[in-house]
Amino acid sequence: xxxxxxxxxxxxxxxxxxxxxxxxxxxxxxxxxxxxxxxxxxxxxxxxxxxxxxxxxxxxxxxxxxxxxxxxxxxxxxxxxxxxxxxxxxxxxxxxxxxxxxxxxxxxxxxxxxxxxxxxxxxxxxxxxxxxxxxxxxxxxxxxxxxxxxxxxxxxxxxxxxxxxxxxxxxxxxx
Amino acid sequence: xxxxxxxxxxxxxxxxxxxxxxxxxxxxxxxxxxxxxxxxxxxxxxxxxxxxxxxxxxxxxxxxxxxxxxxxxxxxxxxxxxxxxxxxxxxxxxxxxxxxxxxxxxxxxxxxxxxxxxxxxxxxxxxxxxxxxxxxxxxxxxxxxxxxxxxxxxxxxxxxxxxxxxxxxxxxxxx
DNA sequence: AGCTATCTATAAGT
DNA sequence: ACTTATAGATAGCT
Numbered sequence: 001x002x003x004x005x006x007x008x009x010x011x012x013x014x015x016x017x018x019x020x021x022x023x024x025x026x027x028x029x030x031x032x033x034x035x036x037x038x039x040x041x042x043x044x045x046x047x048x049x050x051x052x053x054x055x056x057x058x059x060x061x062x063x064x065x066x067x068x069x070x071x072x073x074x075x076x077x078x079x080x081x082x083x084x085x086x087x088x089x090x091x092x093x094x095x096x097x098x099x100x101x102x103x104x105x106x107x108x109x110x111x112x113x114x115x116x117x118x119x120x121x122x123x124x125x126x127x128x129x130x131x132x133x134x135x136x137x138x139x140x141x142x143x144x145x146x147x148x149x150x151x152x153x154x155x156x157x158x159x160x161x162x163x164x165x166x167x168x169x170x171x172x173x174x175x
Numbered sequence: 176x177x178x179x180x181x182x183x184x185x186x187x188x189x190x191x192x193x194x195x196x197x198x199x200x201x202x203x204x205x206x207x208x209x210x211x212x213x214x215x216x217x218x219x220x221x222x223x224x225x226x227x228x229x230x231x232x233x234x235x236x237x238x239x240x241x242x243x244x245x246x247x248x249x250x251x252x253x254x255x256x257x258x259x260x261x262x263x264x265x266x267x268x269x270x271x272x273x274x275x276x277x278x279x280x281x282x283x284x285x286x287x288x289x290x291x292x293x294x295x296x297x298x299x300x301x302x303x304x305x306x307x308x309x310x311x312x313x314x315x316x317x318x319x320x321x322x323x324x325x326x327x328x329x330x331x332x333x334x335x336x337x338x339x340x341x342x343x344x345x346x347x348x349x350x
Numbered sequence: 351a352g353c354t355a356t357c358t359a360t361a362a363g364t
Numbered sequence: 365a366c367t368t369a370t371a372g373a374t375a376g377c378t
Binding site for chain 2: 027029030038041045052053055058059060061063064069070071075077084087089090091093094
């Protein structure tokens with residue numbers, strides 16, 4: 001947003017309006033020692049990482065699973081179409097490779113496939129669901145999500161901003 | 176690097192040296208249709224995602240696992256201290272929570288919800304829930320909502336816009 | 351694969 | 365949590 005930026009476009013010239021010391025600075029890529037800063041960074045970067053993941057999926061039609069463990073052992077995860085699905089795929093693929101290694105010795109396999117529309121392995125999960133039923137669940141969940149938001153607000157005694165609600169951390173779930 | 180930048184710092188003034196049309200442009204967050212461009216983006220962004228993951232670990236002393244599946248099914252992964260380790264932790268944590276639920280809810284039998292007016296886990300009365308549990312459920316719901324978005328997309332044979340995905344609709348209970 | 355101009359993420363400060 | 369300025373990521377070219 002140019003309006004919120006501190007620089008104003010003036011033809012080919014940009015004028016820096018606030019030359020004061022605030023703003024991003026380069027940091028060393030080592031553990032942030034200050035406790036509060038580390039927490040803030042963890043939260044921001046985790047959110048950013050998940051967002052990047054979403055973007056990758058949407059732009060490139062990929063699937064992902066991102067799992068983050070805090071030093072305390074808290075689990076945050078995010079995945080499309082689902083963490084579990086991608087993780088399972090990853091593991092079965094791993095097993096497969098292990099088996100191939102045992103057998104294949106001198107033979108080299110080269111395969112450059114062109115990607116195109118086929119059936120995705122994870123589509124099985126929804127095959128049985130009717131679109132209508134799916135939509136109905138969505139609607140109900142949407143409603144409940146709002147209720148939950150209100151409850152959270154009350155319990156925490158403050159307003160949650162909408163973007164936080166709609167936004168992104170997924171601590172992991174129960175099921 | 177300021178030297179490779181097209182802008183030169185001149186006191187409080189920055190002069191844009193090359194106003195030509197090259198350089199980054201904003202793109203819509205939907206599938207990149209041009210095949211070559213999508214591949215390039217996939218490669219660049221995957222690399223970027225992994226880097227962000229590494230940084231998160233280093234800065235905040237966290238552990239991560241990132242798994243990316245190309246539409247063709249190729250598997251890319253990256254994790255610290257190891258993908259497998261983090262994935263295992265994730266899965267055991269998941270199992271644990273599932274078991275806890277079974278115990279604390281004395282007679283809550285919940286197979287694959289499929290019948291009309293069944294009560295889903297996310298519909299339980301939320302008044303008595305602890306804040307943390309509430310947050311966890313919200314997060315879970317968030318994830319499911321996104322999953323449903325993708326499922327709907329596939330079923331309807333079209334792309335939803337990102338604001339729909341991040342915004343406020345589409346949910347999908349997988350499994 | 352390398353470049354450049356921008357767009358975006360985010361460290362600091364409040 | 366909100367703001368501000370900069371560091372870093374990356375779209376479009378070549």
